[in-house]
Amino acid sequence: MRLYDEDDDDDERAQSLPSSSSHQCLTMSPHVHTFWLLFIWFPCQASAATFKQSPAQVVKESTEVQIKCSHDDSSLAIMLWYQQRKDSLSMTLIGYGYATGQTYEGQFEKEFELTREGTLSGALIIRSANLSDSAVYFCAAKAAVNTQPAYFGQGTRLTVLEPDHAVTKPTVKVFPPSTKECMNQKDHKRRKTLVCVASGFYPDHVSVSWQVQGGAESSGVATDSSALREDKTYRISSRLRVSASDWFTPGRKFTCRVSFFNGTQTNHYEDTVVGVEGKEGVMTREKYLKTTQAAKLSYVVFIVKSSIYGAGVAFLLWRLQSSAGKQSH
Numbered sequence: 001m002r003l004y005d006e007d008d009d010d011d012e013r014a015q016s017l018p019s020s021s022s023h024q025c026l027t028m029s030p031h032v033h034t035f036w037l038l039f040i041w042f043p044c045q046a047s048a049a050t051f052k053q054s055p056a057q058v059v060k061e062s063t064e065v066q067i068k069c070s071h072d073d074s075s076l077a078i079m080l081w082y083q084q085r086k087d088s089l090s091m092t093l094i095g096y097g098y099a100t101g102q103t104y105e106g107q108f109e110k111e112f113e114l115t116r117e118g119t120l121s122g123a124l125i126i127r128s129a130n131l132s133d134s135a136v137y138f139c140a141a142k143a144a145v146n147t148q149p150a151y152f153g154q155g156t157r158l159t160v161l162e163p164d165h166a167v168t169k170p171t172v173k174v175f176p177p178s179t180k181e182c183m184n185q186k187d188h189k190r191r192k193t194l195v196c197v198a199s200g201f202y203p204d205h206v207s208v209s210w211q212v213q214g215g216a217e218s219s220g221v222a223t224d225s226s227a228l229r230e231d232k233t234y235r236i237s238s239r240l241r242v243s244a245s246d247w248f249t250p251g252r253k254f255t256c257r258v259s260f261f262n263g264t265q266t267n268h269y270e271d272t273v274v275g276v277e278g279k280e281g282v283m284t285r286e287k288y289l290k291t292t293q294a295a296k297l298s299y300v301v302f303i304v305k306s307s308i309y310g311a312g313v314a315f316l317l318w319r320l321q322s323s324a325g326k327q328s329h
């Protein structure tokens with residue numbers, strides 16, 4: 001991902017995307033710049049450099065945190081660090097610098113430290129993490145002052161645990177479709193919606209996926225954009241829409257899988273529901289196959305009978321014509 005300079009005279013302090021992009025740059029103060037994002041930042045492999053940042057971290061208060069960053073383009077001499085707080089569309093510049101020295105924005109120098117290990121790598125250090133430091137931290141790099149493109153890494157998510165909150169794994173439950181869902185469909189397509197709810201977990205480092213018969217399923221999936229806070233824990237839901245014939249196939253397995261990062265490792269939790277026998281008037285996959293096979297067989301029999309009948313009629317006409325010819329002689 002790349003940003004472009006808004007002002008050549010203040011190049012090292014702010015970058016903004018060109019007008020053709022859906023990003024804007026907003027100056028919050030003479031020393032702090034915040035960039036408003038109108039879409040999600042994605043992991044970046046820019047044309048000029050490939051970045052690698054530390055994975056997500058979950059820590060307790062007062063812990064020293066180190067987030068590492070490296071890239072493979074030696075021409076990008078300046079390294080920049082940004083902070084994007086949770087539920088925010090903005091990024092704030094923490095600081096930037098060359099391998100020989102660092103410059104900090106505002107009051108960030110009191111809490112943060114920027115280090116470099118040559119041109120290709122560096123780190124952001126939070127001396128004593130507090131709750132307000134929970135955010136996503138982005139590393140970026142550019143060639144030099146007054147050069148335009150700046151390339152971004154994929155970001156590192158940091159969560160600082162609240163003092164009275166213990167890390168808690170999720171409880172996963174899949175609810176079968178409503179029996180009334182197929183009624184009055186405008187598009188006349190019979191669908192069934194399965195709902196997966198993961199609840200009671202903390203912190204909210206989770207992702208949700210679906211499997212059908214053991215294979216990954218992405219079509220018809222809609223998952224909440226973020227987990228919802230409920231007292232001391234979180235919950236998240238995901239929905240999977242399938243055809244009625246899929247649901248009314250006995251033994252067909254639908255599995256919701258929730259991946260949860262507890263600060264040390266990612267564990268997986270899941271729940272499964274099984275398709276049921278179709279009710280009267282509902283065309284299941286098995287019934288559909290049997291019906292189509294029976295229809296094909298009936299059609300073949302009809303064609304054979306029609307051919308035999310036609311041959312018989314043709315033979316009778318030939319006999320009649322032969323008899324009439326003999327009588328005329």
